[in-house]
Amino acid sequence: MLTHKLATPVYPELSTILSTSKPSPPMVRMAGVSLKYGDMLALEDATLDIADGEFVAVVGPSGCGKSTLMKLVTGLLPPTGGDIEFDRKRVTGPVRGAGMAFQNATLLPWRTTTDNVMLPLEIVEPYKSQSRSNRKALEDKVQNLLDIVGLGDFGDRLPWQLSGGMQQRANLCRAIIHEPKLLMLDEPFAALDAFTKEDLWQVLQDLWMHQKFTGILVTHDLREAVYLADTVYVMSNRPGRILHRCHIPLDRPRRPETTFDPVYTEIVNDLRAKIAAVRNAK
């Protein structure tokens, strides 16, 4: 398969094989991380481990530093205290090999859907060096992914010709086309209507089960968090602190029916109560 041919050389794979005998080290590790903007403490003593291939969601009241957490993990912001590791290496600057998607799809308006999704392949090795010589193979790779998210027939459209939901699908594709180890999602579905949103939960879960990346989803939608994540973290008001860690025991793949499962409903209600408590404890 194409993905195997394009994978990185033997050494990283070898180390993964060697480490399978021990419990695999976390993909993301935060130890006592805090961040101050001037005098204001935005995030305080955040400690968490995210396993390789785990999908976590971070929920909390708005302005609690969820997005800050994301910027810290990817090295876009340096922490003012504590340590962050990604892929067993200390994070000192913007990390390589992560994908990102935001609420705003930020597709480039002069590029077609295919070319927009192609963007990371023009920048990230090993694809970058092939992008001239073997463009056809990369286009096939993009087309495959577009097919999976249901955009197969929209590859040659410009962003303004797509609906909001379709733009967000293309945005997801762009975030994972280069097969990153880590996918960061900052409220990617917040601006979509309820039906489109639940469609995209499905799309995202399919992509995750297909590529097995590690995922961090920042959201204020509890139903979304519980539906998608293996583990949900609840954060407090500013200064943001991680208050609860909640494992979601629901089977995969989760389906729209899952949302009527009593276990699902119970977890969502429980989380809602916790967040309400956080908000009232001002």
Next chain:
Amino acid sequence: MSGFIKRTRAWLVAFALLVVWELSCRLFHIPEFILPAPTRILEVTWQFRNELALHAFQTLMTTIVGFFIAIVVGILLGVAVGSSSAVYDSLYPLLIGFNSIPKVAVVPLIVIWTGIGTIPAIVTAFVISFFPIVVNVATGLASVEPEMRDVLRILGATRYEMLRKVSFPRALPYLFASLKVAITLAFIGSVVSETIASNYGIGFLMLSASSRFQVALVFSGVIIIAIMSIAMFAICIQVERRMVSWAYRSQAA
């Protein structure tokens, strides 16, 4: 019918204005050296067509050369100012100060440095027209969404890749908007320089015509500059439509 009126409205108004002008000149017996009638201007234009063509070509040439230098320098400076905060802090106040100087006042200096004729006209056209290009390119580069910047940084894009693949295409509509302003300014620059220090060009022709009270010929010069300016403006719009059609989606939809 209403569509036809809409399309030709500007022409109708212009024509009506000319008729009023012509009639006033005839009815009130306005002397030609004060305000010549449009028909008289037309007559003189035809009479001096060779001289007008020669001088118009000179003005067009100096304007276009100055304009192209302004595009190159404007883009380079705009990219420097727009992509580095150090350059922005150190250069931008200087640029604003420079732009607030009336260029007409600088033309004598330009003449001292570069002599008389074609070169000062080109330099003045450049000096007067590059500023809006710098400002717009810098603004366009700054208009890239912060989220997009984050996405690119995580991908490990170099500054050059960010510029080439995202920021510069994003700035193109801003660039073209500024070109439409700049081309008009470039015409002003070259004509001003020609009136001060040149033996060629429409500016020179108008100055010498007015000193001989050939007011109709002065008007011919004005009209020819207006026509050239509008033509260049139209060319800019056409190039813009081609290069950044994605920015005009509402018309295409």
